[in-house]
Amino acid sequence: MSARVHTKDSFAFRYGKVQIRARLPVGDWIVPEIWLQPKDYEYGPDYASGRIRIALARGNRQLKVGDWDIGGDTVESGILVGLGEQVQGRVVEWKIPDGEQRKFHNFTLIWTPDNLSFSVDDLEPLKLLGPDQQKLSQLLSFEEPLADTWKNGTAIAPFDQEFYISLGVSVGGVRDFPDNSTSGSYAKPWENMQFKVSSFFFW
Structure with a gap:
């Protein structure tokens, strides 16, 4: 994390609507951090x-993993949950039209006791839990005993507690850029398990 501002000591909430209007950064291996993080x-x-990720768009103009395009025109929203190395995510994606990446956009989270929905600008919100899915931890396919971590919570546990807003920007990292990524004709210059390299390569 290169820089961050947050409301941890001043404001936290559970359920509601969050809309953030932002222009996401452009630049190789840069990631905006627009999160909700747990208070307690x-x-x-x-x-x-x-953690609830309201918006992520990797700063590389051209970024692919094989044929999968994950460059700056792809916006991801979703969640991360897990323990230790067993961290899983659930995301929804949108494509930003060509030429629109440098403009301001509205990133929205609708958070209820039953579900989490995300949208960009005026697009229809996309829900994480479908109508036939019972619990978020089951959707993520966690097995016992790990699944027991959230067994006493609601259907969307652990997202049934108070969270605070966290805004920042980071470079590199070990989760946001898959190994074997290529930026144009250049390979990603580190591997995610090389923690020291990913932390210090750019400085």
């Missing part, structure tokens, strides 16, 4: 208590 970590440390 009721379900355990780090991702055991979950």
